[in-house]
Amino acid sequence: MTSVWFVTGCSTGLGRAIATAVLDRGRRAVVTARDPEQVADLGSNDRALVLPLDVTDHAQVTAAVAAAEDAFGRIDVLVNNAGYGYLAAIEEGEDAEVRGLFDTNVHGLVDVTKAVLPGMRARRSGHIVTISSLGGLAAFGATGYYHATKFAVEGLSESLAAEVAPLGIRVTIVEPGAFRTNWSGPSMRQSATVIDDYAETAGARRTATLATYGHQPGDPARAAQAVLTAVESDEPPLRLLLGKAAYDIATARLDTLRATFDEWRSLTLSTDYPEN
Secondary structure, eight states: OOEEEEEESSSHHHHHHHHHHHHHOEEEEEEEEGGGGGGGGGGGGGTTEEEOOTTTOOOHHHHHHHHHHHHOOOOOOOEEEOOOEBBGGGGGGOHHHHHHIIIIIIIIIIHHHHHHHHHHHHTTTTEEEEEEEETTTTTOOTBHHHHHHHHHHHHHHHHHHHHHHTTEEEEEEEEESSSSSTTTTOEEEEOOOOOOGIIIIHHHHHHHHHTTTTOOBBOOOHHHHHHHHTTTTSSSSEEEEEHHHHHHHHHHHHHHHHHHHHTTTHHHTTSOOOOO
16 A cells, blocks of 8 residues: 655755655655645646645644545655754844744644644554754754754654554654755744854854855755655664764764763762662
């Protein structure tokens, strides 16, 4: 039976690449975007259903999932891809922008997941793919609020995996490094507030991040193929790093964490009640 994939945020970048790869492999795809005109070309495939979806709009989420299930009978794989970045030192962060970032990257993801889960539970099968980021494992200056959303998504997805595994539902958290998408270009938002004292830290990284646009080493098409390969494997991973930089930085982060934990081990252990 041909699997049905429901992908959010398909207008550009990784979401579009995943939807394209799904269709190229002969699967069926529910291709969603805030502006469906941007993905209308994918709708020419008779295995595709193009739907408008702003993940922050609960009514649209409910309608899109219902339309997908009406058209194809089920959703086998949900890819939570919709999201964007925000550049600001923590002190520079603007309340409305930060809340909007969380609304899309976290609350919208949760809303879509909760809408899809009842069907998966009823069938005792399904796979939820969360597009997180290397930034869900390691944090840097100027992207603290973005990291906060991705750290939240990591924790939510890990808990979800434990909850749904006995129901036949799998979860995979995808953690890309820098890929040649609009993330560091047209999709990136920035705080209008700029504090000079952060010029050498967050300010410098703002500039460096924006300068990567169009030169990122990661290929979205190859990333999409990797996601499909992982999802369709016999034992899909809970976490999937994408790109050499992601692997190198994530493994170095593990080494640093262990070294710090070991260095402070005696103080850590001293906080338990004494053993009798």
